[in-house]
Amino acid sequence: MSGTKLDQIDRKVLEILQTNAKITNAQLSKEIGLSPAPTLERVKKLETSGIIQSYHAQLNRERVGLGVTTFVQVTLVGHKKQVTESFVNAVREIPEIIECHHITGSGDFLLKVIARDISSYQVLMLEKINEIEEVASTQTMVILSTFKESKVLPIP
Amino acid sequence: MSGTKLDQIDRKVLEILQTNAKITNAQLSKEIGLSPAPTLERVKKLETSGIIQSYHAQLNRERVGLGVTTFVQVTLVGHKKQVTESFVNAVREIPEIIECHHITGSGDFLLKVIARDISSYQVLMLEKINEIEEVASTQTMVILSTFKESKVLPIP
DNA sequence: ACAGCCTCCAAATAAAATTCGGATATTGGT
DNA sequence: ACCAATATCCGAATTTTATTTGGAGGCTGT
Known part of the structure; x- marks a missing residue:
């Protein structure tokens, strides 16, 4: 083939x-x-063949009432397999977390999180994300503006 | 309307x-x-009305030979408007940078960068990104694995 | 040179999007 | 509560698009 x-x-x-x-x-x-x-x-x-995985509509976040996007660095309480698995399962249940990556460097995970506004974001963090048992600490980077968001990969 | x-x-x-x-x-x-x-x-x-902005095919990165994705925190040499503008213009010319966000917190910008493999990534950083005049320092987070990558925003 | 395989094209067919006219609801003003 | 204006809906006709088909090159390996 x-x-x-x-x-x-x-x-x-x-x-x-x-x-x-x-x-x-x-x-x-x-x-x-x-x-x-x-x-x-x-x-x-x-x-x-799976090279094209799927097709998606891209929305204007502001226009649907989602004005805040953040990246959150998460440190877990440990690094056992069980801890990571529970954390990931909790993450899957939270629709405002649209990306979750396991990363090298300081912190264990990097999340991309969407919220209506800063105060909704605060509630989300306090009541959902920081409530996840396995989360030891978080550090948020709020996106002030986005200069590039390309959907086109540079195929080598 | x-x-x-x-x-x-x-x-x-x-x-x-x-x-x-x-x-x-x-x-x-x-x-x-x-x-x-x-x-x-x-x-x-x-x-x-612009609520739906566009439609995109999503590819399998591995299958097109792009095995490495990273987030890069970038600190610039200053914070004048001119510095930021030059930096952003340079970023736009680099297709491997698929996202560029101005953020709060440590560092000034967060980039999402795609490369074929670690050694291609190294070359890209040395020869392209760290060569941008306005870049003072960078810190890379390599994605080890991605547990969630939702294309569906939680519309409030 | 030729068998096997792949890619291509033009044209027919099938499926889907789009348009249209008019019926039915919803809204806002009095 | 009534009426007019507006928005939303449906079924059916029409147009556009996707898909299938059969067969013509062209490349590869022997």
């Missing part, structure tokens, strides 16, 4: 679909210089 | 489209309990 190797056309397809997932197959085929049939075939292959 | 207020059906539409942007209008209409015509009308209104 050739599903593993990407040629130049595949890369172009991926770049375009990362930028604009709603493009029609006909338009996509023009931009990559093929006819619609093989274009569709390539896209389907990228989807079924 | 009622384009500003979201009712319960709009929220459902937004949740579904954040989860799966490729759903057909017919299927979406079933899930929200309306017929296709008004369903489409709602989606179009959400798009033209």
